[in-house]
Structure formats: structure tokens, C-alpha cells
Amino acid sequence: MTRPLDIVFAEADPQAFATLEGQIAVLADPEGGLDQLARRIDRLSRGAVRRATAAEGWAKLEEGQGVSLAMPHGLAAQTLFVVKLGRRRDPMTARKAGAWIARQMSKKPITLILPARPAADIAFGLALRAYAFDVYRTGNEEEEAPGAKILLTRPEEAAAAARDQAALVEGVFFTRDLVNEPANVLSTTDFAARLGAMQELGLEVEILEEEDLEKLGAHMLLAVGHGSESPSRVVVMRWQGGGDEAPLALVGKGVVFDTGGISLKPAGGMEDMTMDMAGAGVVAGVMRSLALRRAKANVVGLVGLVENMPDGRAQRPGDIVRSMKGDTVEVINTDAEGRLVLGDVLWYAQERFKPAAIVDLATLTGAMIIALGHHHAGVFSNDDAFADALLRAAEAEGEGAWRMPLGKVYDKQLKSRLADMKNVGGRSAGSITAAQFLQRFVKDGTPWAHIDIAGVAMPTEPGDFAPKGPSGWGVLTLDRLVRDRYES
Numbered sequence: 001m002t003r004p005l006d007i008v009f010a011e012a013d014p015q016a017f018a019t020l021e022g023q024i025a026v027l028a029d030p031e032g033g034l035d036q037l038a039r040r041i042d043r044l045s046r047g048a049v050r051r052a053t054a055a056e057g058w059a060k061l062e063e064g065q066g067v068s069l070a071m072p073h074g075l076a077a078q079t080l081f082v083v084k085l086g087r088r089r090d091p092m093t094a095r096k097a098g099a100w101i102a103r104q105m106s107k108k109p110i111t112l113i114l115p116a117r118p119a120a121d122i123a124f125g126l127a128l129r130a131y132a133f134d135v136y137r138t139g140n141e142e143e144e145a146p147g148a149k150i151l152l153t154r155p156e157e158a159a160a161a162a163r164d165q166a167a168l169v170e171g172v173f174f175t176r177d178l179v180n181e182p183a184n185v186l187s188t189t190d191f192a193a194r195l196g197a198m199q200e201l202g203l204e205v206e207i208l209e210e211e212d213l214e215k216l217g218a219h220m221l222l223a224v225g226h227g228s229e230s231p232s233r234v235v236v237m238r239w240q241g242g243g244d245e246a247p248l249a250l251v252g253k254g255v256v257f258d259t260g261g262i263s264l265k266p267a268g269g270m271e272d273m274t275m276d277m278a279g280a281g282v283v284a285g286v287m288r289s290l291a292l293r294r295a296k297a298n299v300v301g302l303v304g305l306v307e308n309m310p311d312g313r314a315q316r317p318g319d320i321v322r323s324m325k326g327d328t329v330e331v332i333n334t335d336a337e338g339r340l341v342l343g344d345v346l347w348y349a350q351e352r353f354k355p356a357a358i359v360d361l362a363t364l365t366g367a368m369i370i371a372l373g374h375h376h377a378g379v380f381s382n383d384d385a386f387a388d389a390l391l392r393a394a395e396a397e398g399e400g401a402w403r404m405p406l407g408k409v410y411d412k413q414l415k416s417r418l419a420d421m422k423n424v425g426g427r428s429a430g431s432i433t434a435a436q437f438l439q440r441f442v443k444d445g446t447p448w449a450h451i452d453i454a455g456v457a458m459p460t461e462p463g464d465f466a467p468k469g470p471s472g473w474g475v476l477t478l479d480r481l482v483r484d485r486y487e488s
Contacts, residue, residue: 001170001173001174001177002131002132002133002135002173002176002177004127004130004131004166004169004170004173005102005126005127005130005147005148006146006147006148007123007126007127007147007148007149007150007162007166008147008148008149008150009119009123009150009152009155009156009158009159009162010149010150010151010155011151011152011153011155012037012113012151012152012153013151014037014040017040017041017044017075017113018044018074018075018076019076020075020076020077020111021076021077021078021108021109022077022078022079022108022109022110022111022146023077023078023079023080023081023105023106023108023109023110023111024041024072024075024077024079024080024081024110024111024112024113025066025080025081025082025083025101025110025111025112025113025114026038026041026049026080026081026082026083026112026113026114027082027083027084027085027097027114027115027118028049028052028053028082028083028084028085029084029085029086029087030059030063030084030086031053032050032053032054032058033087034049034050035115037113037114037115037151037152037153038113041075041080041113044074044075045069045072045073045074045075045080046073046074048069048072048073048074048080049080049082052067052069052082053082053084055067058084061084062084063084063085063086063089063093063096063097064083064084064085064093064094064096064097064099064100065083065084065096065097065100066081066082066083066084066097066100066101066104067081067082068080068081068104069081069082077111078108079106079108081101081104081105083097083100083101084097085097085118089118091118091121092398094118094121094122094125095121095122095124095125095128095398095464095465096125096464097118097122097125098121098122098123098124098125098126098127098128098129099125099126099128099129099464099465100125101122101126102125102126102127102128102129102130103129105130107146108146109146109147109149110148110149111148111149111150111151112126112148112149112150112151113151113152114150114151114152115152115153116152116153116154116157116158119150119152119158119161119162120158120161120162120165121165122150123148123150123158123162123165124162124165124168124169125464125465126148127165127166127169128169128172128465128466129464129465129466129467131172131173131176131466131467132467133176133177133180133469135180136182163293164293166292167288167289167292167293168289168293168475168476168479170288170289170292171285171286171287171288171289171292171472171475171479172285172289172472172475172476173285173472174281174284174285174288175278175281175282175284175285175470175472175474175475176281176466176469176470176471176472178191178194178277178278178280178281178284178285179274179275179277179278179281179457179458179469179470179472180469180470181274182274183256183257183273183274183307186256186274186277187230187256187307188225188228188230188231188232188233188254188256188305188306188307189230189231189233191233191235191254191256191277191280191303191305192207192233192235192305194284195207195235195237195284195303196235198237198284198287198288198291201288201291201292202239202291202294203237203238203239203287203288203291204236204237204238204239204240205235205236205237205238206235206236206238207233207234207235207236208233208234208235208236209231209233210222210231210232210233212234213232213233213234213344216324216348217322217323217324217326218234218323218324218344218345218348219321219322219323219324219344220321220322220323220324220329220340220341220343220344221234221304221306221340221341221343221344221345223315223319223321223331223340224255224261224306224308224315224334224337224340224341225306225307225308226311226313226314226315227261227262227308227309227310227311227312227313227314227315228306228307228308228309228311229309230256230306230307232304232305232306232307233304233305233306234302234303234304234305234345234348235302235303235305236300236301236302237283237284237287237300237301237302237303238299238300238301239287239290239291239295239297239298239299239300239301240298241290241294241295241296241297241298241299242296242297242298242486242487242488243298243488245298245356245488246298246353246354246355246356247298247299247300247353247355247356248297248298248299248300248355248356248357248358248359248481248482248485248486249299249300249301249302249349249350249353249355249357249358249359250283250286250287250299250300250301250302250358250359250360250361250478251279251283251301251302251303251304251342251345251346251349251358251359251360251361252277252279252280252281252282252283252284252301252302252303252304252360252361252362253276253277253278253279253280253303253304253338253341253342253360253361253362253363253364254277254279254280254281254303254304254305254306254341255273255276255277255306255307255308255337255338255341256274256276256277256305256306256307257273257274257276257307257308257309258273258276258307258308258335258337258338259273259308259309259310260308260310260334260335261308261309261310261314261315261334261335261337262310262314262315262316262317262334263317263333263334263335264310264335265335272458275363275457275458275470276308276338276363277305278361278363278453278457278458278470279303279338279360279361279362279363279364279453279457280303280304280305281470282361282453282457282472282473282474282475282478283301283302283303283361284301284303285472285474285475286299286301286474286475286478286479286482287299287301289475289479290479290482295479295482295483295487296487296488297482297486297487297488298486299482299486300349300353300355302345302348302349303345304341304342304344304345306337306341308334308335308337314334315331315334316331316334317331317332317333317334318330318331318332319331320418320419321340323343323344323347323441324343324344324347324348324351325343325344325347325440325441327420327421327440328419328420328421329343329416329419329420329421329422329423330416330417330418330419330421330422330423331423332422332423332424333423333424336423336424336434338362338363338364339362339364339423339434339437339438340423342360342362342364342438342441343437343438343440343441344441345360346358346360346438346441346442347441350442350443350446355446356447356486357383357386357446357447357448357449358442358446358447358448358449359390359448359449359450359451359478359481360438360448360449360450360451361451361453361474362450362451362452362453362454363452363453363454363457364431364434364450364452364454365430365431365434365452365454366430366454367427367429367430367431367434368431368452368454368455369454369455371404371431372400372402372455373455374455374456374459374460374461375400375455375456375459376400376401376402376455376456377394377399377400377401377402377451377452377453377455377456377473377474378401378402378404378431378451378452379391379394379401379402379403379404379449379450379451380403380404380405380406380431380432380435380438380439380449380450380451380452381403381406381447381448381449381450382406382439382442382446382447382448383447383448383449385447386447386448386449387403387449389481389484389485390449390451390477390481391403392484393477393478393480393481393484394477394480396480397476397477397480398464398465398476399456399473399474399476399477400456401451401477404431404432404435404452405432406432406435406436406439407432407436410425410429410432410433410436411436413425413426413428413429413433413436414433414436414437421437421440423437425437431452434452435450435452438450451474453473453474456471456473456474457470457471457473458470458471459471
């Protein structure tokens, strides 16, 4: 996987500041106030820091942004970054400061000279934004970034605070890498193998093959993959870090490529359908983070891995399939395949693990993008308290989420003339009827949330903490949910 930026915390030696090479970053508050270490840099640079904060443009900067000074006099460094950050900074703004530095820095050595308190959060933002997926680029002779050094007065405290954040960065990067991989590489077999390798981290990983799924009656899921040469699979990842309590279950849609099947998608933009496994990618990233930070909670992650291809064996519009639950479904549109995958995996998760609550994630509907754009995921839930906890976790981590409605009034759109239900309910309220479909596979009394990440999994523009491409949305939110609600 993509290796996160190496970040080292070390004791500051002001006497050596003048000889630091490459790039240097310091903080200044909105009024231009400097901490003791930044004042040393200002003196060495003949007042360059104070001149920058006194300039007209400084007042126009948002907190977390900064200015870049080239070839500062009195310093060996080629570049000096002065970043605007108040003394009463919140963690999210501190992360944005680190992300701003990551966007500006070159592949030269970089040293951040910081006060102790925001150092871990600045490092977190720096690491998240420094992601680059260059696996398939050739002829690039530039060396990798040499890493970052953070100098401060109490490095041990900041390093300790940053340990769990380093686990989260690795989880986010794992998710982004999975979403970035092309479908000719990330087949269902390769995906399952990558998850199986996480046994080295202490996860219990089990791979259910097509024969196992046939015996379980997962005919909705299997029908989606009938037209593909890649075998359908379900991968179960267990982290038992708590006591004997029931686990939180995370379920992810893992369609490694979605042509739409016989209901073929238009050619324009189909290349992006390599990201239709992003829900499974998020679940995998969360499980990786939990294992790396040794979370004191019980969590089980389940992902349904399929490929939706047109073929002589592919399911057709008008087919009727029986779910693991026993309900029959008339397949009106083979491009509404994700809900078929999730329905069987949701039922299996409840039958086997009796979870305390369950969250599913999927790039499920284009209607979600129409409703919320690329800024918020849509959250549907049968439990107000559980939904509120999830939304609070998303807000705390700066990942946009918005609760959407459910209601029996939408069920009539799913009525079938021939079967218990249809897999689509028409154009109106498309995201809601998809959630209503999934709710039929959630047992009464089980708190459940469905998160449609179609718009946030791979936004069209770079984000605060990610370059253009996969965002890794959901890893931070779900880890926070585990911390706040399930960790002992």
C-alpha cells in the first residue's frame, strides 16, 4: 500500500535552526503573535516572519492557510512557510494547517517548528494530504519526499498523541489505494487476498467462496456476479478487542467493476466504475485502523465482493431471485445491483454475529449525488439515537453527512406484480427507495444505518485532506463512532 509520510517528533534546538535545509514551517496567530521558537526563526531571518504577518494579505487568510517565503535571508532553508493559526485553535483547524503545508511542500526535507499542543493534529493533516498514488506512473525520476521532522519542546507527548492518528492515516490510505486500483488488478480474488493479508495485524479473516454462499442461500449476491469470470466472495474480518459484548457490524458493497450488467451503463464515465467497491474499501480501512491501534472494542467487517458484467450467464431484467432471508426479488434493473449484494450480507451479518448495531456503506445511487452533491454522504437509519451518534462522529471528523428520510410511504414503489418486491422503485426518491429496500433485510430491534457514499467516495475536486481522487470518506467517522460508543 501507499506508504504514509514519515514524520519524526524531536526536541527543538534553537541553536541549530539557522542550518536547517530544505523547507521550514512556523505558526503565527491572526494578530501576528509568535511562540518562542517562531520568534527565534524571525530573528534569524531578519524579521521576515513579522513582515509577512504585517502584510495586507495576512488578514485575508483563513486560519490554517499561510504564506510562502522563498530563500529567507539568514537561514539555510530554501523556503519558509508561515501558517496562520490562533492560540485557541480547534483540532480540525490545526489539521487544515498541516494539510496546507502538505499542499505547498516540495520533495525537499521539511521541518515544522511548532508549539507542543497542536503538533499532533498538524501532523495528522500533513500526513492525510500528502497522499499520492503513483504505482502506475513510469519515467518519474523524482525521489520520494524524504519525510517530515517536527521540532518542539515536549516531543514525547506529541508523539504519543500521534500514534493512534498514524493508524488512522494508514487505514485511510488503504481505502484510497483500493479505490484507485484498476479493475484488471483489483479483481474479487485480489481484493480478498489483500484483506486476508491483514491477519498479520491480528484480524481474524475468513473468505467465503461461491460454494459457501450457495449453501447459505445468498442468491441475490451470487446473481450479480453470474456474468463475470471473477468469482463472487464475502470476506469477514473480526476484531475482538473488547469483552463478551455483541460487536458493531460494518457491511460494505464491493463491486470491483460495474458495467450495469445487461442494463448496460452509458460509455461516458464508465471508467470511474472501478470505484464501485468504495463501501467495501471503507470497511477494510476501518478494520485496518482498529487493528493497528489495538482498539478495545468488538467490531466485525463484512464485504460482498462481486463484478457486474454482461455475459450469456448474466442475470437479466425480469429475473426473480430468492434472498438469503427467503424473500423473492424481481430484478427490474441489473444496474441496481449493490442493494442485492448488501441485502444478503446484511442478513448474514445478523444471523451469524447478532450485532449490537450495524452500518452499511455503499456507492449505491446516482440520485444521492443529485441530492447532496459531493459534500455530504446520505445517512438513513431506523434508530434516532444511533443516527445522531453517527452524525456527531462525522461532524467531529470533518466528514460531511446528512440524514435522509425513511418511511412506509415509499414501500409501494417497490411492489412487484410477481415477487415480494422489485429491486428499484423508479426515478423519484431513488436513494430513499434503495434504503427502504435494504431496511427489509434488517431485523426488528437492530439499530441500523445505511450510508450512501456515492458523492463523497471520489469527489470531482481535491478536498482539504485529499488530492483529487478517492477521499477515504468514512474511515475517520466510523473509527470515531467506535471510540465514542463501543470502546471500553
